[in-house]
Amino acid sequence: MVGITSYGAYIPRYRIDRGRIYKAMGWLNPATYMPGEKAVANFDEDSVSMGVAAGIDCLTGMDRKEIDALFFATTTSPYKERQSAGIIATAFDLRPDIRTADFTDSVKTGTTALLSAYDAVKAGSAKNVIVCAADCRVGKAGSSQEEIFGDGAASIMIGDSGVIASLEGSYSVSYDFVDHWRADGEIFDHQWEDRFIRDIGYNRFIIEAISGLAKKCKLDVKDIAKVAYPCLYAGDHKGIGKKLGLDPAQVQDPMLNNVGYTGTSNPLMLLVGALEDAKAGDNIVVVSFGNGSDALLFKVTDEIEKVKGNRRGIKKHLAAKRELTSYEKMISFRNLIPVEKGIRGEVIPPTALSELWRSRRQVLGLCGSKCKVCGTPQYPVQKICVKPDCGAIDQMEDYLFADKRGHLFTYTGDMLAFSMNPPAIYGIVDFEGGGRYWFDMTDVDQESVKVDMPVEMSFRKKYIDAKSGIHGYFWKAIPVIG
Amino acid sequence: MAFFQTSGVLKVRRIYTHEDLNKEVRSIAGYYIPEEEKRLNYNGREVLYVIGHAAIDNSCCGVGGCRYALIPGYVVAWKNKTDETGKPVSEVETIVDEDSKTELAGILKEKETITQIEFW
Amino acid sequence: MADGIKDKVAIIGMGCTKFGERWEMGSEDLMVEAFQEAIEDAGIEKKDIQAAWFGSCFDDVNVGKAATPLSLALKLPFLPVTRVENFCATGSEALRGAAYAVASGAYDICLALGVEKLKDTGYGGLPEMSSAMGTKNRLIFPGITAPGGFAMMATRYFAKYGISPEEGKKILAKVSIKSHKNGVKNPKAHLRREITEEQVLKAPMIAWPLGLFDCCGVSDGSAAAIVCRADMAKNFRPDPVRIKAMQIAISSGEEMMYTDWDGTYVETATRCAARAYKEAGIKNPREEVSMMEVHDCFSITELVTYEDLQISPRGKAGDDVRDGFFDLDGKIPCQPDGGLKCFGHPIGATGLRMMYEVYKQLQGKAGERQIKDPKIGLTHNMGGFPAMNLISVSIAGL
Known part of the structure; x- marks a missing residue:
């Protein structure tokens, strides 16, 4: 049996009330009003960092060395050429003898990556494949995309043992349907008429995919516990369910109201949402949309009980929220307006890529060392043990800090250090099990930081060197989620 | 400074000197300028706060600044005395309760154009 | 030997x-x-x-x-x-x-x-320092500034000794007020202005809990x-003026990477001072040192340094500050020239500027700010952050 063996999700902590966006830009296009709120990635988050966060959730309790492939789906890669999946695999500290690939250029590819993972395991070329999907799509100021697009990520592990939901079948349709597009080098989507997208796009392809799947798998829609499908339009989302003859209780909430439309990761996030409430025997259908559609049928097994409640998933991330009270902050976080950083803030020292290569596991994986003689964990990797009365030379073994919690030894909120979200908060972390280092902190208000508070590590974007086209990533300390 | 105990919470009374407003106070790292002394009704009491701005333009090691609210505390006696230099002084009770601090910070962030809030 | x-x-x-x-x-x-x-x-x-x-x-x-x-x-x-x-x-x-x-x-x-x-x-x-810290550190160091690095020590110090933020800020204010008072008497100082406790306590924060008057400037x-x-x-x-001792001490990494250091003192300074006193033959620093110029880049640095230099017992420097022990007319005047708070910190010059004051004081040529009959003067520099740094302690006498 091949199917889902674990799942995880990530929703950035910041949520903005759409009324706030409308108040700022509604004067321009008054028809853009939408109710609810949406999730906004912090200034130091992007698709890669969110993909890592969802993947870490998915990897809870799993042996990372058993992963044979990592597929990443997004339409918002930081690089045109440098594989995001490779960055993510290093962040997870996976083995090097694995297969990695980016699935991109269409918001459909989250499910395509899932199907490819299934095919790989089914064919026996991999035992465990982790799929991550994330998107951080932006709309122009005053556009409906700006109101509706939300940021988020999901991760699904496909394997053949401990399957919590087996893949029973799939049905795909592919059309060069150009409802929206973004050419090389562009930041914003172009979009054709809404009525065209609704009538020819969502209402036709999603129904075609689900009907095709039902027919192929000899499935009566009445026997489906949950159908998870995306739709930009809340009204049409309901309408599609009706046309398929689904009871509203069978339709997974598309989270348009509290997260927004999250692009590539959207179907996978909905799938995670469905799995969180699933019980053994449930049929779950997940459908994507974008230049066609993939529909996948999963059957939930008894094993689901081992995973349920042990992941942060959708629910815990939804609950861990902070209100973003400024529209201007939101667009500054995405670099959509030029902001004054000062001469000092603009200085980005060159990244030595040969250094990054040597130190990749330390920098991207937060992997330190542990002295085999005295057992002291230390970061970064040391050749000579830092414990004063030890000092053993070249007696180190790898030691992962990324998955360790710690407590905040000390901290400050700094008004002088340049930050896109001042004050810059940073501190020294003492890790559970030993080891100490200093880190930036993020997703936190100065008022809520306390000495000794529990923290965990989060993979973030450290800097963008626009001149050299480098996105630098490292780990920051955050308050423990949930 | 005087300490007194009421219902388990340690309260601290302090003297607040009303300095000249809109006058630069300079340090080697920068300067600040208190602009306005304001009073706010909160939970049936009066809270004194000062609005000002600061520039940190010569500090080791950075550049910054802020527009701030300093909150000395609840007004106990308003300009009831003068100090040795003839400046009027008020007596305040510092705000120590964390919930009140959080709430007041929220109120002032909405009401005033500020980026820093500091309680005495 | x-x-x-x-x-x-x-x-x-x-x-x-x-x-x-x-x-x-x-x-x-x-x-x-x-x-x-x-x-x-x-x-x-x-x-x-x-x-x-x-x-x-x-x-x-x-x-x-x-x-x-x-x-x-x-x-x-x-x-x-x-x-x-x-x-x-x-x-x-x-x-x-x-x-x-x-x-x-x-x-x-x-x-x-x-x-x-x-x-x-x-x-x-x-100047922006990130390119000066090496190719690896720039990938992993937090976006730290000096005030922030030292603020983290203030946070620990206050927490360990049960000093409320309010009380802590008052102690630090006194450290700063004393130096500003001395600087007024020094024509070579950058800033020559007395400050009041009220002015210090009303100043906004630079890196919590360090305010505007707790931080030195550049010159x-x-x-x-x-x-x-x-x-x-x-x-x-x-x-x-005879040189009695010149010591430096550099972090080994254990403060930052091993968890024994409690963040309320500077390990290097403690070791450097002990070595310098030994070299100079000083047995009881609190009794034998006549004056000091210490690296008051931040008020908390000066406070902790009093303890690292064995002048004040651990956790008790605040008491000495309150008693005026380090004032110009106190037992061991500290920063008689005004210190970094009044001179700023042109890095290459600072250590020699400190020794200049020791030299003039020992010779009785410090003018208005002359200390009565000093015998032993000490200078102390600190570079880096409390968690990773270098210290110099020099002692001179007639």
């Missing part, structure tokens, strides 16, 4: 420019100004100098690398000149190099000069010393 540097070397001349925003003066002008005062004070000529040690930290916005800037500015006659850099102790390192060279017997008379021109960056504060400046063999010092002047 090595017996240290005590009484082997004497300072016979010193010079110090006025510190401040010297927009009209380049590094060369500052070096010449400090040098002229030093050789005139020593009563020697340029040709008497046999070797020089040159301190400058931010070479890129200051003078450039290597020792040539000093030699070219002063037109030193093809002398051996060494450039040193060790963060905020750069000036002290220049003096240490010159003193050790004389002590070794290699030379009779040497020059130590430090300079820093910090006002040529186009922005306030020290331009230069300072220089002429050192010679102690046995020949009296040929030049009746009141040479």
Whole structure:
């Protein structure tokens, strides 16, 4: 049996009330009003960092060395050429003898990556494949995309043992349907008429995919516990369910109201949402949309009980929220307006890529060392043990800090250090099990930081060197989620 | 400074000197300028706060600044005395309760154009 | 068995420019100004100098690398000149190099000069440092500033000794007020203004819990010393100042990476001071030291340094501050010249500027701010952050 063996999700902590966006830009296009709120990635988050966060959730309790492939789906890669999946695999500290690939250029590819993972395991070329999907799509100021697009990520592990939901079948349709597009080098989507997208796009392809799947798998829609499908339009989302003859209780909430439309990761996030409430025997259908559609049928097994409640998933991330009270902050976080950083803030020292290569596991994986003689964990990797009365030379073994919690030894909120979200908060972390280092902190208000508070590590974007086209990533300390 | 105990919470009374407003106070790292002394009704009491701005333009090691609210505390006696230099002084009770601090910070962030809030 | 540097070397001349925003003066002008005062004070000529040690930290916005800037500015006659850099102790390192060279017997008379021109960056504060910390650290260091690094020590210190933020800020205010009061009496200081406790406590935060008056500033400046063999010092002047100890200590990494350090003191300073006292033969620092110039980059640094230097017991420095122990008329006046709070911190010059004050005080030439009959003066520099740093402690006496 091949199917889902674990799942995880990530929703950035910041949520903005759409009324706030409308108040700022509604004067321009008054028809853009939408109710609810949406999730906004912090200034130091992007698709890669969110993909890592969802993947870490998915990897809870799993042996990372058993992963044979990592597929990443997004339409918002930081690089045109440098594989995001490779960055993510290093962040997870996976083995090097694995297969990695980016699935991109269409918001459909989250499910395509899932199907490819299934095919790989089914064919026996991999035992465990982790799929991550994330998107951080932006709309122009005053556009409906700006109101509706939300940021988020999901991760699904496909394997053949401990399957919590087996893949029973799939049905795909592919059309060069150009409802929206973004050419090389562009930041914003172009979009054709809404009525065209609704009538020819969502209402036709999603129904075609689900009907095709039902027919192929000899499935009566009445026997489906949950159908998870995306739709930009809340009204049409309901309408599609009706046309398929689904009871509203069978339709997974598309989270348009509290997260927004999250692009590539959207179907996978909905799938995670469905799995969180699933019980053994449930049929779950997940459908994507974008230049066609993939529909996948999963059957939930008894094993689901081992995973349920042990992941942060959708629910815990939804609950861990902070209100973003400024529209201007939101667009500054995405670099959509030029902001004054000062001469000092603009200085980005060159990244030595040969250094990054040597130190990749330390920098991207937060992997330190542990002295085999005295057992002291230390970061970064040391050749000579830092414990004063030890000092053993070249007696180190790898030691992962990324998955360790710690407590905040000390901290400050700094008004002088340049930050896109001042004050810059940073501190020294003492890790559970030993080891100490200093880190930036993020997703936190100065008022809520306390000495000794529990923290965990989060993979973030450290800097963008626009001149050299480098996105630098490292780990920051955050308050423990949930 | 005087300490007194009421219902388990340690309260601290302090003297607040009303300095000249809109006058630069300079340090080697920068300067600040208190602009306005304001009073706010909160939970049936009066809270004194000062609005000002600061520039940190010569500090080791950075550049910054802020527009701030300093909150000395609840007004106990308003300009009831003068100090040795003839400046009027008020007596305040510092705000120590964390919930009140959080709430007041929220109120002032909405009401005033500020980026820093500091309680005495 | 090595017996240290005590009484082997004497300072016979010193010079110090006025510190401040010297927009009209380049590094060369500052070096010449400090040098002229030093050789005139020593009563020697340029040709008497046999070797020089040159301190400058931010070479890129200051003078450039290597020792040539000093030699070219002063037109030193093809002398051996060494450039040193060790963060905020750069000036002290220049003096240490010159003193050790004389002590070794290699030379009779040497020059130590430090300079820093910090006002040529186009922005306030020290130059951006991220490219100066090495290719690996820049990938993993947090976006830390000096005030933030030291604020983290204040947070720990207050927490350990149960000092409320309110009380802590008051103690730090007193540290700063005392230095500003002294600086008023010093014509070479950058900022000469008395401040009140009320002004300090009403100031906004820079890096919580450090406020505007807890942080030092940047300045331009230069300072220089002429050192010679102690046995020949009296040929030049009746009141040479003898070097009793010159120590430095550098972090091994255990504060930052091992979890024993509790963040309320500076390990290097503690060790450096102990070594310096041993070298100088000082058994009871609180009784024997007459005055100090310590690295008050931040008020918390000065407070903790009192303890690291064994002047105040651990956790009790605040009591000494409240008692006026470190005031100009106190038992051990600290920062009689106004310290970094009034001089700012032109890095290459600072250590020598501190020694300049010790030198003048010991000679009884400190004017308005003269301390009564000092015997032993101490300087202390700190570079880096409490969790990873370097310290210098130098002791001098008549």
